[in-house]
Amino acid sequence: LTGDELAKMSPEELKSRVDEIVLFARTNPEQKLKIVQALKENGEVVAMTGDGVNDAPALKTADIGIVVGEASDVAKETADMVLLDSNFATIIHAVEEGRTIFENIKKVVLYLLSDSFTEIILIGGSLLLRLPLPVTAAQILWVNLIEDTLPGMALAFEPEEKELMNEPPRPKKSPILDLELKILIFIIGISLNLVLLGLFYWLNKGLFHLHYIQTVMFVALGIDSLFIVFACRSLRKPIFKYNPFANLPLTGSILFSLVLLVGAVYFVPLQKLLNTYALGLNEWFFLLGLGIFSLLAIEIVKWIFIIRAKNSKNLW
Incomplete structure (x- = not known):
């Protein structure tokens, strides 16, 4: 014209x-x-x-x-x-960078809210079942401020995904926390708490001391939070398609947080601060297995509510 x-x-x-x-x-x-x-x-x-x-x-x-x-x-x-x-090709690179930043913000929001929602349901469910608190105030602060902070920050450095530029532009008023993300956060919280609440209920029915039980739940929450961040690395592909070395800050922060978690259980000054109890290898293997099981459950939920929906309906 x-x-x-x-x-x-x-x-x-x-x-x-x-x-x-x-x-x-x-x-x-x-x-x-x-x-x-x-x-x-x-x-x-x-x-x-x-x-x-x-x-x-x-x-x-x-x-x-x-x-x-x-x-x-x-x-x-x-x-x-x-x-x-x-x-003018720089404009395309700028759009790609903008999309990557927006997606990484969504991943961080998904990780932090999923982890927090899991903790809320765990504590609330324990109160409804008239059980003692699964973790102490100091332990929950340790998980949120020490265990979650570094992986959450490192998740923002996740590199761009190849499929990102093949997607149509999102609606102008599309929120960061959209419907699919809310569903995923809710389902992750429910699925993880079926495992965590079940474990807590079983421990309380046994002849275990509350000091020991709270340490087990503290470590379980810490390990689960580190496994959740792996599932949040992509909303487009399953975990077995990730490049484990694509985001070195994330890998390093997870290992560092794991070291801090171990220190919180065995380092005497931290034991006194957090009221923790030294666990044996059997407990650690069991809790690591529980974390892997939780990760697989999250991947199944992610595939049902996100990946399959994207492929069939192009919701996002």
């Missing part, structure tokens, strides 16, 4: 046809502004590229204004992004 043809169109006609037009040619700055406004009124996310003073109104109106490094000072001040290398 040329500028002369565009000049004959009413704003309503332009709005109705703008999504169908592939190319605009020989348009003046005022017409560029009208095109941007029409696209935005149709709910589109609009990027505008330009370099001259006359492009400033359209650059400012667009959702993101982009100029090259040689653009005028007025255009640069109006724009949101300046391509210092003047290479």
Whole structure:
């Protein structure tokens, strides 16, 4: 569509046809502004590229204004992004980086909320069953502040996934915590607590001291939180397709958190602080097996509610 043809169109006609037009040619700055406004009124996310003073109104109106490094000072001040290398392929890389950041934020939210929801249900379920508290206040703080913090931060450095750029743009008002993520958090919390509450109930029915029981539950929560972060590394593929060395900060933080967890159980000053009891190898093997079982349960839930839904319905 040329500028002369565009000049004959009413704003309503332009709005109705703008999504169908592939190319605009020989348009003046005022017409560029009208095109941007029409696209935005149709709910589109609009990027505008330009370099001259006359492009400033359209650059400012667009959702993101982009100029090259040689653009005028007025255009640069109006724009949101300046391509210092003047290479438009950089825009694609910027979109990819933005999508990766958004996805990593979702992964961190999924990890932290799943872990917190699991702890809430465990403690609440214990109170409903009229059982003692499964962990002490100091132990729950240790899990949340010491065990979860470093893996949660490292999860933000997860590299981009190849499938990410093949997906259509998400809706403009799509929240970080969408319906699928809420379902996944809820199901993860319920499935893990079936195991943890069952373990806690069985320990309380035995002849075990509360000091020992709370240590077992403390270690179980710590190990589960470290296994959960593995499942949160991708919402598009199962864990056996991960590259274990793709995110070295995450791998290192998990190992470091595991060392801290062991120290909390065996290091005498931490034993006194956290009221923990030295466990034997049998308990550790059992709890590690429980963590692996929980991880497999999460992977099954993730496949049912996320991966299969993406492949069949393209929900996201």
